[in-house]
Amino acid sequence: MNVPFLLSVLFGGLLAAALLVPGWFWLVLVAGPCLLASLLLLLLTLWKPTRRGKRPYILVDGSNVMHWRDGTPQIATVREAVERLMAYGYTPGVVFDANAGYLLSGRYLHNGALAKALGLPRDQVMVVPKGTPADPTILAAARNFGARVVTNDRFRDWAALHPEVEEPGFLIRGGYTSGKLWFNISDQPART
Secondary structure, three states: OHHHHHHHHHHHHHHHHHHHOOOOHHHHHHHHHHHHHHHHHHHHHHHOOOOOOOOOEEEEEHHHHOOOOOOOOOHHHHHHHHHHHHHOOOEEEEEEOOOHHHHHHOOOOOHHHHHHHHOOOHHHEEEOOOOOOHHHHHHHHHHHHOOEEEOOOOOHHHOOOOHHHHOOOOEEOEEEEOOEEEEOOOOOOOOO
C-alpha cells in the first residue's frame, strides 16, 4: 500500500505545481493521468484481501467424511461438515479419492462437479488421479498450508513420512451422534 500512496502524493504534488506555477501547465498532461492511475492502484490495494486476518486452512478427507452418516457415501455429509467448519472460522479444502464420484453418483466426478455440489470454489476441492491414494496428497497439503485434517483415518501407513499425524489435535475426528454432526475440535479459531 505504501508505493501507490507515495505515487499518489507525488503525482498530486506535481499536478498542483503544474496548475500553480506559470509555464508548467504542460505537466498536467503527465501528472494528471499518472495521478489517476496511482489512485486506482491505491484503491485496488486497499480492496485486495491480505493473508493477515484470513481464516486458517483445514483439510477435509472427503472420501472418509462422506461415509460418516449411516456408513453410506453422501455428498450432503461432506457439505454439512464443510459448512460447520466455515462457521467455526476455517477455510476448508476437500480432497477425494478418484472413485468418490462413482460411490456418490455412479460416475466419475471431477473437481468442479464436486466443488459445485459442496458450494465451494473449484480451487478448494481436489480429486486425486486414478491409482493415486489421496492420503499422501492430504498430508502433503496439510504440511504445506499449516493445516489440520478432518478425518477418522489414522494414517498409520504414512506416519513415518508424516510424523505430524501422531501430534495431538492434528487429526480431527468426527461423526454423527443422534443425527447431529460433531467434531473433536477444542480450539476453534475466532470467527472472522
